[in-house]
Amino acid sequence: MGKTVLISGGGIAGPALAFWLRRGGFVPTVVEVAKGPRPGGQTVDLRGVSKVVAERMGLLPAIEQRQLHERGFEYVREDGRRTAAMPMELFDGAGPVAEIEILRGDLAEILADATPDVEYLYGDSITQLDQDATGVQVTFASGTQRRFDLVVGADGVHSRVRRLAFGPHEQFVQHLGGYSSYFTVEAPEDLNHWMKVYTAPGGLWVGLRPDHDPRFAKALLSFRSPVIDYDYRDVAAQKQILQTRFSGLGWHTQHLLNALPDAQDFYFDSTSRVAVPEWSQGRIALVGDAGYCGSPLAGHGTALALVGAYVLASELQQADHTRAFPAYQRRMQPYVDQRMELPPGGIKMAMPMTALGIKYRDTTTRLMTSKPFVGLTSKLMIGKPDAIDLPRLGGPLRVPAEKTE
Ligand SMILES: Cc1cc2nc3c(=O)[nH]c(=O)nc-3n(C[C@H](O)[C@H](O)[C@H](O)COP(=O)(O)OP(=O)(O)OC[C@H]3O[C@@H](n4cnc5c(N)ncnc54)[C@H](O)[C@@H]3O)c2cc1C
Numbered sequence: 001m002g003k004t005v006l007i008s009g010g011g012i013a014g015p016a017l018a019f020w021l022r023r024g025g026f027v028p029t030v031v032e033v034a035k036g037p038r039p040g041g042q043t044v045d046l047r048g049v050s051k052v053v054a055e056r057m058g059l060l061p062a063i064e065q066r067q068l069h070e071r072g073f074e075y076v077r078e079d080g081r082r083t084a085a086m087p088m089e090l091f092d093g094a095g096p097v098a099e100i101e102i103l104r105g106d107l108a109e110i111l112a113d114a115t116p117d118v119e120y121l122y123g124d125s126i127t128q129l130d131q132d133a134t135g136v137q138v139t140f141a142s143g144t145q146r147r148f149d150l151v152v153g154a155d156g157v158h159s160r161v162r163r164l165a166f167g168p169h170e171q172f173v174q175h176l177g178g179y180s181s182y183f184t185v186e187a188p189e190d191l192n193h194w195m196k197v198y199t200a201p202g203g204l205w206v207g208l209r210p211d212h213d214p215r216f217a218k219a220l221l222s223f224r225s226p227v228i229d230y231d232y233r234d235v236a237a238q239k240q241i242l243q244t245r246f247s248g249l250g251w252h253t254q255h256l257l258n259a260l261p262d263a264q265d266f267y268f269d270s271t272s273r274v275a276v277p278e279w280s281q282g283r284i285a286l287v288g289d290a291g292y293c294g295s296p297l298a299g300h301g302t303a304l305a306l307v308g309a310y311v312l313a314s315e316l317q318q319a320d321h322t323r324a325f326p327a328y329q330r331r332m333q334p335y336v337d338q339r340m341e342l343p344p345g346g347i348k349m350a351m352p353m354t355a356l357g358i359k360y361r362d363t364t365t366r367l368m369t370s371k372p373f374v375g376l377t378s379k380l381m382i383g384k385p386d387a388i389d390l391p392r393l394g395g396p397l398r399v400p401a402e403k404t405e
Contacts, residue, residue, distance in 0.1 A: 002026045006138055006148040008126050009155030010037060012044075012104075013288025013305035015111035017154060018118040019057060020313030029148070031121040031140065033155075037112040040265035041104030042182050042209050042218045043068055048386040049335075050303035051100060053310045059110055066106045068210055071193040075362055078198060078250030080189070084365035090374060103211075103218070105265065107302065126151075129164045131283045150321055151284045152312070154305075157272055158232060159290035165281050176295050177347050178203070178271035180222040181242055183263035187217040188252045198251040199358050203351040206246065206253045219256045221246055224351050227270070238268040271295045271347065273340065280325035287312055292332075294340030297347055304339055307388065308332055335388035 002025040007014045010032030018028040032038075046054055046063070054060055072087035112120070121140070128139035129151060136151045153161025163169055187208070197207040203224030208217045223245050230237050239260050246253050260266075274293035279286045286292075288305035295301075311332050315324035343349075352358045368377040 003149040004029070004147075005150045005152060006031065006126075006136070006146070007152045007154050008161045009153065009159075009288070009290065010034070010112070010120060010122070011108060011154065011156060011288070011305070012111065012302050013290070013309050014152075014154035015108070015115050015118070016053075016057070016306050016309035017152060017287055017313055018115050019111070020310055021316070022115065022117055024313055024317040026316070029119040029121065030115075031124050031126060033123070033125040035123045037105075037108045039105040039108075040182060040184075040267045042220060043070070043101040044104045044107060044302040045299075046100040046102070046303065046306075048303070049388055049390045050300075050306045052390055053306045056310075057114060059114060062110045062113075063100065063102050063107070066102055066110070066212070068101045068103065068212065069193060070101050070195060070210060073195045073197070075365065076196050076198050076251065078200070080198075080251060083362040084369070085194075086365065086369055090369060090378070104302070125155075126160055126164065129161070129284060131165075136283050149283070150316075153284070153286045153290040154288050154309075156289045157269060157274055157293055159286065161284060162276065162286055162290050165284045166276060166278075166286070172274055172276045174273045174275070175227050176271045176273055176297060176342075177226065178222060178224045178297075178351065179228070179241075179268065180220065180271060180296060181238070181266065181268040183219050183260070183266040184211065184216055185219045185256055185259040185263070187211070187215055188255045190214065191217060198249075198253075199351065199361075200249050201353060201355050201358065203347075203353050204246065204249065205351055206249060206251055206256065208252065219259065221256060222271075222351065224347060224353065232269070235266060235268070239263075239266065242268075271297060273298075275340070279329045280321070283321055285312065285321075285325050285328070292336045292340060294342065297342050297350070298340055299343075300339035304336060307335065307390070310390075311388075331388065335386055338384070338387040 005021055005026050005028045007017055007028055007030045010030045014030050018030050021028040072085055074085035075083045077083055124140050124142045126138055127141050130137040135147050135149050137147050139145050153159045155161055191210045193210050195209045197205055199205055205222040207220030211217055221242050243257055273295050276291045279291045287308045289301055293301055312328045315328040352361055367373055
């Protein structure tokens with residue numbers, strides 16, 4: 001029997017870590033608070049090293065099958081007319097719409113399918129962690145107790161593992177001034193493969209993104225706001241917040257609000273940044289959003305989760321946790337720092353508060369995508385290569401023969 005590892009969180013980082021640990025001879029168990037793989041979310045993109053990791057996992061064929069072929073991103077007015085656009089090909093997939101875009105729910109499902117040999121405990125969560133020299137005693141909400149060699153928190157921005165073993169939420173999570181919600185609606189118009197966003201004064205975004213099935217669309221409601229006091233597990237309260245904020249707005253807003261009460265794949269969260277100085281405490285470590293997250297504004301959460309899981313598994317393959325956990329952080333930190341950087345202007349530029357601000361943003365976007373400037377914009381978007389040398393990190397992971405590059 002290999003070492004046992006309990007992973008809290010069955011989103012992206014959790015199953016990715018379980019995948020690699022299983023192949024390295026460990027015995028991973030994933031505990032996920034939801035009743036099954038969580039659907040929902042908009043598209044997430046795979047570029048650079050995260051695409052290499054997906055390729056090494058043998059997932060690219062499944063990902064490409066479910067890939068959304070988006071044509072680009074456009075801002076629209078309340079009557080639906082385009083005010084500015086960023087076509088995908090203009091930036092060769094390096095702009096806001098990447099070469100590989102996949103629905104987050106699809107990726108979660110692909111990862112769950114890729115780990116049939118992993119034990120998943122759905123509908124449960126950790127309530128207590130007691131570690132000693134030889135292992136971690138874990139108490140679950142269901143009342144059961146089990147012992148594991150190691151525990152990894154892959155349970156997202158509101159990580160329970162981080163709270164139990166590292167410190168309170170507020171110590172590590174910084175609110176960046178906004179909230180976002182995603183859910184599926186019947187498409188109110190033919191999106192023709194474009195992501196469309198209507199911005200209303202007050203820092204309000206109403207968006208639609210294509211689904212596989214053109215009869216449906218992925219809705220987005222985002223707004224700027226200081227911290228709101230609400231229960232992050234109370235879905236009804238979250239839906240009410242949106243009804244109040246977005247009531248009376250134009251374009252397809254009312255259609256989205258009408259769909260809200262019955263939305264099954266509803267997701268709502270704050271735009272937050274997570275920074276934990278030390279990613280491990282003894283036998284317990286963090287991976288993905290639980291330990292490092294630049295927020296959807298920075299836009300690399302899935303990449304960091306996939307690469308973080310790969311690097312952590314790689315280090316655990318080569319040394320025991322006392323050396324592997326710090327080595328994982330040393331190797332990942334420069335890449336994490338790089339990809340947690342916010343785009344210039346941050347939330348203020350993307351979601352202006354005034355009509356004048358919206359006009360300024362749209363004019364700037366048109367200018368950036370105009371012939372004289374598109375080369376320069378493209379260079380800025382492509383940015384620097386990923387600050388991690390992934391091939392050297394692969395180490396001796398026992399990748400199945402058919403899944404190597
Ligand atoms: C439903 C959903 C939709 C999302 N949609 C988008 C999107 O459209 N755009 C975007 O940029 N980012 C989105 N995100 C966040 C994005 O998935 C992450 O930023 C990124 O992929 C890193 O993944 P992660 O595995 O670290 O965290 P996550 O993907 O957030 O996964 C964390 C998992 O842990 C589970 N969990 C939480 N608390 C506990 C607990 N106490 N015990 C056990 N399990 C727990 C959650 O249910 C979730 O499945 C979404 C997340 C979720 C959960």
